[in-house]
Amino acid sequence: MKREFLFVRFANKETGVSEVIDEFLEFTEDDHSREIASRTRxxxxxxxxxxxxxRNALADIIENGISQRFxxxxxxYMKPSLTEYVEGSGTSRTGEERWIVLKEEDTPWVEAIVCYNLMLYIxxxxxxxxxxxxxxxxxFTNKGKYAKYCTEACKIQGKT
Incomplete structure (x- = not known):
């Protein structure tokens, strides 16, 4: 089974703050961001x-779509915390590379990473x-657009 996205694991309380930081540290190449994340750890x-x-925001966009409020x-969270860089052809997203750099330590950057992961998914x-x-x-994701339940057990329970 494919591993769920970071924002899903976080929303389901399967991933906590330390795991968000660890995952960020695994992928960041920026020394400034690495220092901030290591200190926050x-x-x-x-x-x-x-x-x-x-969780409320996710439930709302699932039910109602993306709004200006969302x-x-x-x-x-993202604007005060992250700077996004995009490198690519400029004509399409194919071959595009994206990465983020943390702005400052005293920003809500952990929350911003979760939001950024959601926005990349969308x-x-x-x-x-x-x-x-x-x-x-x-x-949940990865079950197809017609899926209603996250597991077979929930499907059985939901139909009884």
Whole structure:
């Protein structure tokens, strides 16, 4: 089975702050960002309110699509925290390379990385395959646009 995206694992409480930082450290090549992430790793921020709001935002875009309110929500984390760089042909997204650099340590950059991961997902796949299981309330992708349940067990329980 394919591993879920970072934002899905985070929303489902399968990935915490330290795992978000570790995943970022695994891929970043920027020394400034690496220093910030390493220091933050030793003093993890409390983001339980963000988790609650993020789950609500995901449920809202699944139900209603992307709104200006949602864009403002993710921008409120991403704009003060991240700078995105894009390298490519300029004519299409094929062969495009994207990376982010953290601006400052005292920004909500962990939350911004989760939002950025969601925005990359939406840009690549759209919203058709992002779902919320009506039985267990977990978010999921990778099951096809007609899937309703995240697992066979939830499907059986949902049909009884």
């Amino acid at each position: 030793n003093n993890l921020p409390e983001i339980s309110l963000f988790l609650r709001d993020f 864009i403002n929500y993710v921008d409120s 840009r690549t796949y759209g919203l058709k395959e992002l779902k919320l299981c009506p039985v267990c309330q977990k978010f």
